[in-house]
Amino acid sequence: MxxxxxxxxxxxxxxxxxxxxxxxxxxxxxxxxxxxxxxxxxxxxxxxxxxxxxxxxxxxxxxxxxxxxxxxxxxxxxxxxxxxxxxxxxxxxxxxxxxxxxxxxxxxxxxxxxxxxxxxxxxxxxxxxxxxxxxxxxxxxxxxxxxxxxxxxxxxxxxxxxxxxxxxxxxxxNRTSVAVLDGSESADDLNGLAHDIFDYFGLGCRNVTKLYVPEGYDFDPLIQAMNPFAASMNNIKYKNNYDYNLSIELLNRSDIISTEFVLLKHVPEELFSPVGMIFYEAYDSVSQLHTALVQLREQLQTVVGKYPVAGVSHSGFGETQRPGLFDYPDGEDIGHFLFDLSCKTVS
The missing domain is CATH 3.40.605.10 (Aldehyde Dehydrogenase; Chain A, domain 1)
Incomplete structure (x- = not known):
C-alpha cells in the first residue's frame, strides 16, 4: 500500500x-x-x-x-x-x-x-x-x-x-482509425472529428485516416470544421507531403476534393491515407458496413462516431487522442500481461 x-x-x-x-x-x-x-x-x-x-x-x-x-x-x-x-x-x-x-x-x-x-x-x-x-x-x-x-x-x-x-x-x-458518419453530425461533432484527423498532423494510429459516409454525403460542413487546421501548412514537413500528394493526384487526373491544406479522395480499398490526405468511401447500409469493418478489425485502432464495431475500440468525436489507462493499444490488455508475467518463473 x-x-x-x-x-x-x-x-x-x-x-x-x-x-x-x-x-x-x-x-x-x-x-x-x-x-x-x-x-x-x-x-x-x-x-x-x-x-x-x-x-x-x-x-x-x-x-x-x-x-x-x-x-x-x-x-x-x-x-x-x-x-x-x-x-x-x-x-x-x-x-x-x-x-x-x-x-x-x-x-x-x-x-x-x-x-x-x-x-x-x-x-x-x-x-x-x-x-x-x-x-x-x-x-x-x-x-x-x-x-x-x-x-x-x-x-x-x-x-x-x-x-x-x-x-x-x-x-x-500498424493500425489506423476510421470514422463512420451518417450526415446527422452536429457542428461540435465535426469540430471534434477535425481534431481526430489533424492532431499531431495525423501521424498517430488513433488519428482518423478514412471516413465512411452515406451516398450523396455533403462534405462542406466537414471542410468548414477542418478550416482551422489550414495552419498545418505552416509546418514545412506537412506542406511538403501535401504538395507532393497534390501533384501526384493532378498528374493522374484523380477525382479528388481539394482544399488548400487537405485532399479528400474516394478510395474504397485502402484504410491508411498519406499525410495531407483523407480517404473516404460511401456505404449503402450501416449493418453491411459493420460487417465489413469487423473483417478489418486487425487493422483498426478505434472507430469514431455513433456506430460501434464489434471487437474494435470505440471513440466519441474528438476523443481519439485522449485515451485513458484502460484504453489499450490494439485491444491487448497490458494489465493482464503484466500480472501473468509476475507469475512466471525464470529458468
Whole structure:
C-alpha cells in the first residue's frame, strides 16, 4: 500500500508539473521541436496535457492498480523491455505508466525521433519516488528483459517476432482509425472529428485516416470544421507531403476534393491515407458496413462516431487522442500481461 501510494502521488505530482509548465519540460520540448519538426511545441504540450487529464488522475490510477492488484510484491517483480515508437509525442507513455504501477522494472529503448522529453519526465518522477532511478532504465539495447512490449511498423514487427520469440511479448503492428458518419453530425461533432484527423498532423494510429459516409454525403460542413487546421501548412514537413500528394493526384487526373491544406479522395480499398490526405468511401447500409469493418478489425485502432464495431475500440468525436489507462493499444490488455508475467518463473 505504501509503495502504491508513493507511485500514484509521484504521477499526480508529474501531472501538476505538466500543468505548471515545468522549466525542465519547457527546455526539452523546445529542444525536441528543433530535433524533429513534426513535434511542434504546441503539439507536445497538447500530448502532455491529454496524458495529465486522462491518465494522471487519482481516480484513474487507483482504479487501474486495484483492478489488477498492483503493485506486485518485490519477489515477483520482473524486468520488462519497452520499445517506444516515435510517430507522435510520448506515444510510449501509456506502456511506461502501466509497467511502473505494476511494480515491475523496465528497460526502455526510446525512439530517435523523441529522445529528450521522457528522460526529463523520469527525472521529475524521481524527485517524488527515488525508486525510479533503480527500477527504470533507458538503454540503447534491451539486454536484461524478461518480457517485452514493443510498437513498430509491420516490417519492424517481423524483426520483433524473431528477436523476442523466446520471451512473453506484446508486439504491435500498424493500425489506423476510421470514422463512420451518417450526415446527422452536429457542428461540435465535426469540430471534434477535425481534431481526430489533424492532431499531431495525423501521424498517430488513433488519428482518423478514412471516413465512411452515406451516398450523396455533403462534405462542406466537414471542410468548414477542418478550416482551422489550414495552419498545418505552416509546418514545412506537412506542406511538403501535401504538395507532393497534390501533384501526384493532378498528374493522374484523380477525382479528388481539394482544399488548400487537405485532399479528400474516394478510395474504397485502402484504410491508411498519406499525410495531407483523407480517404473516404460511401456505404449503402450501416449493418453491411459493420460487417465489413469487423473483417478489418486487425487493422483498426478505434472507430469514431455513433456506430460501434464489434471487437474494435470505440471513440466519441474528438476523443481519439485522449485515451485513458484502460484504453489499450490494439485491444491487448497490458494489465493482464503484466500480472501473468509476475507469475512466471525464470529458468
Amino acid at each position: 505504501v509503495k502504491k501510494n508513493r507511485m500514484i502521488n509521484a504521477l499526480l505530482e508529474l501531472g501538476k508539473k505538466i500543468q505548471d509548465r515545468h522549466p525542465l519540460l519547457e527546455a526539452t520540448i523546445h529542444r525536441t521541436s528543433f530535433h524533429n519538426p513534426w513535434f511542434e511545441k504546441s503539439n507536445y504540450w497538447k500530448a502532455l496535457d491529454a496524458l495529465a487529464e486522462s491518465m494522471l488522475t487519482r481516480e484513474e490510477l487507483t482504479k487501474w492498480c486495484d483492478t489488477y492488484q498492483f503493485p506486485v510484491p518485490g519477489e515477483h517483480g520482473k524486468t520488462v523491455g519497452l520499445i517506444f515508437a516515435g510517430n507522435i509525442p510520448l506515444v510510449g507513455f501509456h506502456d511506461f505508466v502501466t509497467v511502473y504501477l505494476s511494480g515491475h522494472a523496465a528497460e526502455i529503448k526510446l525512439s530517435s525521433k523523441d529522445p529528450y522529453v521522457f528522460p526529463a519526465i523520469l527525472a521529475l518522477l524521481s524527485e517524488q519516488d527515488s525508486d525510479v532511478e533503480h527500477r527504470i532504465k533507458i538503454v540503447e539495447k534491451l539486454e536484461n528483459h524478461e518480457g517485452v512490449i514493443a510498437t513498430g511498423s509491420n516490417n519492424t514487427n517481423r524483426y520483433f517476432e524473431k528477436y523476442f520469440e523466446s520471451y512473453p511479448a506484446l508486439l504491435r503492428k
